[in-house]
Amino acid sequence: MDTQMKRGLLDVCVLAAIQYEDSYGYQIIKDMKPYMELSESTLYTILKRLEAAKLLTVRTAEHDGRLRKYYQITDKGKERIEEFKNDWKEMMSIYQFITREDKVNE
Template identity: 60%
Template sequence: MDTQLKRGLFEICVLAAIKDEDSYGYRIIKTIKPYIDISESTLYPILRRLEVSGLISVRSSEHNGRLRKYYHINQAGKERLCAFSEEWREISAIYQFVTREANSNEHDSNEQS
């Protein structure tokens, strides 16, 4: 998969993981892991990019004697998720177009058998 596309999709996944409640790194990974394989070394650069882009905010809070960073999706992040939903319709239509020939060829070869 194209690296830029994958990076963008991972960013969307992180935003989706924190859309309902603030979360911290380990819990974000646990939330996403059933769907895609993501590691800490992938997650933390994404979180920094999202913060720099103004899509999330970060606060620190003490937990068991250690500071833990909590990530909060802001309005711009929510708007980005909505925009992605719109973009996904277009991506889905492109996928259907690209795979139609393969599906058509499978269908044609089955008819000839």
């Protein structure tokens, strides 16, 4: 897959992992595991990118006597997911056009 496309896809996947409730690093990796293998370093880079783009915010909270970082989606982040869904709809109709059966010559 084209790297630019993959990068965009990964961004949306991580946003989707936190779209309903705040989550933390290891939980995100576990939630995504059935769909795609994501390494810690890759996740770190994505989270940094999303934070810089203000698509999510980070807060540190105490958990079991240690600190853990929680990631919360912003409205802008939710918009990004919606954009992705709309883009994908468009892509699907193009896909149908590309893979349509030849009716004229049948």
